[in-house]
Amino acid sequence: MPPPMDIPYDLHKLERYRDIVGDWPAFAEASLAPLPTTLWVNTLRGSREEIAAWLADDGVETTPLAWYPRGLRVVSGRPGKSFAFLTGACHVQEEVSMMPIVLLDPRPGDSVLDLCAAPGNKSTQAAVHMEDRGDLVACEVNEGRLGLIVRNVERMALTSVATLNTNAGNLPREVGSFDRVLADVPCGCEGTTRKNPSLLHRTGIPPGSLAGSQISLLRKAIQRCTPGGRIVYSTCTYAPEENEAVVDTLLREMDGRLRLLPARIDGVRGAPGLSSWQGREYLPEVAQTLRLYPHLNDTGGFFIALLEKASDGGFP
C-alpha cells in the first residue's frame, strides 16, 4: 500500500508515534530539518561571554541558550574548527543531550556515576558543573571507545574523573555508591534523525528490543545510588517501550522506595510522559517524565526521567 500523501516516505519509521507527538505535520517537518549546532562552555576556562567572544574571533557567531546559562547556539561558522573547541574551552553537544545533566544537577563535592559514558560528553559536562571539585566515575563497556572519554577529559583538563572499562549492567557493589547516577542508555536513537537522517532508511533496531538491557541498567543505577540520591534515566528515542515502560517497571519493582520528580526545565517546552501505550497502562506518576520532540524547541528528540531513591527512613 502506498504511504498516505502527507507522510514523506522518510518518516515511515516514525509513523507509529503520529498520535502521541501532538502536531504531527510540525513534528514531521522538524524531524527532517538539519539540526542546529549547540555547545556548552567549560566554565573552568572562562565565562560564557568570554568564550563566546573567543568563538567569534574564530568566525563562529553564537547566541546564548535561554534555558541554560552555559549553553550557546551556533548562528554561523564551524565551531569544530575553532581554537576554543580544540583546547576544550567549549564542547559541541546537541541541545537536548545537555538536559540530563541539568536535571541531575551535580554540585561541587558530589559523587556522580555515569553508566554509559562514551564519548564522555555528559561526564565532562557533569564534572564541569561540579567545578572539577566532585568525583565522577565514567563507565564504558566498549574498550574501543574509552579513548574518546580520556581525550575529552584531557581536552577539558579535568582532574576529578575516573574511567572504568566495564559493563555497567554488572557493576559490583565494590564500585561504591553515588549521590547522583546517570543512566543515559543505549537505545533505538529515533530522536537523532536530524543528525543522522540515514537512520530513517536503515532497518535498524526494532523499537523496544533493547528494553531488557535498559531495565538492567536502570536497576543498576538505582542499586548504586546512595539512599536519598538522584537518578536520571534518559534515551534519545521515542519508543515508550524504551522509556515510560522501563521507568514504570522499576517504580513497581522498587515498591515505594523510588519516586519520580518532575523532569521539567524552565524555558524548555516538553510533553509529559505517556499514561499508556498499546494496551499497557503506566503508573499515573510516569506523566512526570519529559518527552522532547524536535518541533517543540528546534532540537533532537529525547526522553528524560528524574528519579529519587528513598533514604533509609523512606521519603520525607
Place this chain on the structure above:
Amino acid sequence: LSRDDFRVAAEEQLPIVDARLYLALLEERFGIPAELFKEYSFFRANAQAIWIVRRGLPLPARPAPYAVGMPFYYYRLRHPRPTTPAALRWGHLATRHVAELDGEQIKPFIGYQDVPQRPDQAAAFSRGYWLVRYRGQLLGVGLATTDDADRPVFRALTPKYWRLRLDQLAAGSDDDSTTEE
C-alpha cells in the same frame, strides 16, 4: 546522604609520586605558584607522564580504573615539561615565558611544525619552554631552541590528535559533532 562506601582514596590505589620537583620547575619557569597544587595528588601513570588527580578522589575498589585524572608533566625528558592539558588549565596564571603568537604563526603551531619567528621574537625568546597564547587564549606549550645550523627555532609541542584533526579539517571532512553520539 550516607554512603556505604567501598571506595578508597586515589592516594591508596595509585603509584603516588612526590611532584615537588615539577611544581618547582613550573613556578621557576612560568611563575605559576606551587602552592596552588596543594589540593591535588600526583602519580606515575606511564613511562612518559606524571598525572594529576584531585586529592582524595575516591576510586572504586573494583573494577580497577582504566584512567584517572589527566597527564600533568612529562618527567622522562632531559628537561621535563608541562603537558598541554596542564598548560590549558593553569597557563593563564603564568607571569613569564608566555609567547603571544600571531595569525601567521598559529597554524604551524597547531600542526606541530616549527613556528616562523618575527624578528622581535627571535631576540626575545630565551631558550626553553614557553606557554603559547593566541588572542588571549592559552593554546599549549612550545620550545625555543636552535636548529642544526644554530638558527633559532620555535618548536610546537602540541598533541598528536590536534594534527589529525587539522588533517581532517583540511581534507574537508569536518564533522563538528566529532565526539557526539
